[in-house]
Amino acid sequence: MATIIGYKLRRAQLYVFQDFLETFSRLKLRPAEFSVLTIIANTPGLKQSEIAEMLGIKRANFVALMDGIEKRGLAERRKADTDRRSHSLHLTPQGTKFVRKMAAVWAEHENRMIARLGGPEERDRLIELLDRLLGTPEN
Amino acid sequence: MATIIGYKLRRAQLYVFQDFLETFSRLKLRPAEFSVLTIIANTPGLKQSEIAEMLGIKRANFVALMDGIEKRGLAERRKADTDRRSHSLHLTPQGTKFVRKMAAVWAEHENRMIARLGGPEERDRLIELLDRLLGTPEN
DNA sequence: TATTGTTATACTCTATAACTATA
DNA sequence: TATAGTTATAGAGTATAACAATA
Numbered sequence: 036m037a038t039i040i041g042y043k044l045r046r047a048q049l050y051v052f053q054d055f056l057e058t059f060s061r062l063k064l065r066p067a068e069f070s071v072l073t074i075i076a077n078t079p080g081l082k083q084s085e086i087a088e089m090l091g092i093k094r095a096n097f098v099a100l101m102d103g104i105e106k107r108g109l110a111e112r113r114k115a116d117t118d119r120r121s122h123s124l125h126l127t128p129q130g131t132k133f134v135r136k137m138a139a140v141w142a143e144h145e146n147r148m149i150a151r152l153g154g155p156e157e158r159d160r161l162i163e164l165l166d167r168l169l170g171t172p173e174n
Numbered sequence: 175m176a177t178i179i180g181y182k183l184r185r186a187q188l189y190v191f192q193d194f195l196e197t198f199s200r201l202k203l204r205p206a207e208f209s210v211l212t213i214i215a216n217t218p219g220l221k222q223s224e225i226a227e228m229l230g231i232k233r234a235n236f237v238a239l240m241d242g243i244e245k246r247g248l249a250e251r252r253k254a255d256t257d258r259r260s261h262s263l264h265l266t267p268q269g270t271k272f273v274r275k276m277a278a279v280w281a282e283h284e285n286r287m288i289a290r291l292g293g294p295e296e297r298d299r300l301i302e303l304l305d306r307l308l309g310t311p312e313n
Numbered sequence: 314t315a316t317t318g319t320t321a322t323a324c325t326c327t328a329t330a331a332c333t334a335t336a
Numbered sequence: 337t338a339t340a341g342t343t344a345t346a347g348a349g350t351a352t353a354a355c356a357a358t359a
Contacts, residue, residue: 039301040287041194041205044187047304049230051180066180067349084317091188096350098319112318120317120358148179152306161303162178165186167291206326223340232328237342251341259335259340 051148058144062137067092067100069137075110075124076134082121083112109133190287197283201276206231206239208276214249214263215273221260222251248272 055066064072067090074086087097101124104110109130112122126134149158194205203211206229213225226236240263243249248269251261265273288297 040284040291040297041187041190042209043301043304043308044183044190045205046230047307048180048183048187050308051183055180065348066184070181082317091185092349093351094318095320095352118317118359122318145179148307151309152179152303157303157306158179160299162182164291164296164300164303165182167296168186168287169182169189170290204325221340231326233341234329234343235327257336257340259333261341 054147055144058140058147062133062140064137068104069141071100071104072109072126072130072134072137075126076131079125080123082115082123084121086124193286194283197279197286201272201279203276207243208280210239210243211248211265211269211273211276214265215270218264219262221254221262223260225263 052066055069059065059069070090071086074081074089083097083101084094087094092100101110101112105112108127110124110126113125115121115123149155152158152161191205194208198204198208209229210225213220213228222236222240223233226233231239240249240251244251247266249263249265252264254260254262288294291297291300
């Protein structure tokens with residue numbers, strides 16, 4: 036196939052997301068929800084629009100995503116008293132438990148991908164090359 | 175971000191596709207159309223469903239895609255006389271000219287990506303790692 | 314006047330079922 | 337009966353405009 040980089044990148048991304056989807060089907064969790072919960076767990080109190088922007092999700096589309104997470108009792112919106120227009124996001128106690136399970140399931144998925152690559156060093160090489168494409172200076 | 179491989183892969187793929195889209199906006203060509211024209215140019219006479227499968231596109235969704243390409247006069251469906259259910263796909267003379275222009279525009283895009291990676295050797299390393307994920311044995 | 318979250322809407326991709334014409 | 341192409345349709349994901357509450 037001709038447009039080598041873009042085409043292979045897309046195929047590989049679809050493969051990894053497919054494995055993610057199957058691995059996480061028991062938790063009924065999609066990649067976007069996984070990312071949101073991970074960020075809330077690591078940095079509680081961020082505003083909706085901050086998390087949306089970190090993930091490249093339009094804030095309008097973030098609403099339904101967050102509705103689902105909140106309806107499942109995993110995280111909640113709190114009116115910030117410094118700026119009462121914004122909602123700061125926090126895990127519920129149940130969400131904290133869920134994130135622990137989630138992390139274990141994630142390790143299973145990620146280890147499978149690392150094994151396909153040939154080990155952690157190869158994973159690091161891949162991440163470094165992807166960071167070059169993204170112009171991210173080492174993070 | 176936690177789900178490192180999948181997340182970075184997705185971000186990098188979106189970046190490359192964005193560059194592709196901008197580069198090809200003058201030709202009004204999407205990645206899927208590019209792929210289809212490239213395959214028809216390299217292997218004329220394949221059936222619709224063969225090309226669709228090579229690209230991971232459902233044959234039902236291939237119809238509108240091919241309609242657009244045909245309407246632009248770049249390629250055409252021909253009834254195969256061995257099996258008159260199937261359509262074999264061929265470039266038109268105009269399509270052959272278009273594919274030449276397309277290849278030049280593609281080189282511009284691909285070279286920009288290769289430069290970001292740090293050169294052709296780094297591109298090769300990336301492709302090799304992506305092939306490992308895909309389980310493709312060296313191609 | 315500008316920003317945050319929200320609603321409504323539209324467009325693209327993708328997936329499935331059912332039809333037709335051929336085999 | 338099975339297959340290639342087709343149609344219709346539904347679901348995600350994504351993008352924009354406009355509104356209410358608040359700044």
